[in-house]
Amino acid sequence: MEGEVSESCVESLLAEIVLVVGHQFSERYTMDRPRFTDNLEAIKFICKDFWSELFKKQIDNLKTNHRGTFVLQDNRFRWLAHMSIDPSVQASGNIQDPSAMAENKSTQATGMHLYFPCGIIRRALSNLGIACAVSADISNLPACSFVIRIKA
């Protein structure tokens, strides 16, 4: 029985939802704040206020290379906290590598759950005027890292 949903299908279904939800979140949570002076302020907003509203906690670690790439690390990502992990495939958990993914369905399935948060972050940032690409790294569940690359 065909019980699997293909990845591109998931992406297109979620894309519209993410568009609307990300827009609404960004409107609501930036309401009482003064305008952001630069990209770093906006990313810090995502790490602190945005994350606390959505996940009741702040981002645990923020790293940047000062050239437009930011890594946000959440040590216990709530939406994946209860997902069971196959210990043998922990090593290749990066969802951006398709060849590794083809071999482990559990990582693939977990990866699909990350489209929504990545999409919301991307949409919220673009609403603040920052075009970017967001990807996620789940090599150490339940810790999750989001990599934001700002398009110059």
Add this chain to the structure above:
Amino acid sequence: MIVCLAVVGHENNPLYIQSFTESDDALKLHHIVHCSLDVIDERVNNPKKSSPTINEAFLGLLYPTENYKVYGYLTNTKVKFILVTTDLDIRDADVRNFFRKFHAAYVDAVSNPFHVPGKRITSRTFGERVSTIVKSFGLSSAS
């Protein structure tokens, strides 16, 4: 008295525009709103260094025309609120208060799942809330 309110999106697309006068000035008011968009862009792109309000959402009086005063407010998401009023002695604090309530009503209207981001706001509830805020503005600043 407030004669016109407008919400303009990121790409300068109109999201909501409402006049509160009985006369047929709608076109003139729309034109005033349109011109004020340029003033907002100019103020945001060339901030005066001495201005302490460089990061504030409330932009203040944009420009006075012969009969009207135009106030602007820019949200973090690059959405602009424009208020056109005929009152000549309005307090800044009243206008700020008004924009705060209007922003709250706008956020609620946008949170409507049937609202498409970038399209006009068609919610009747939003229209009613806005009328209430406009009426209370007139009462509070009556001198």
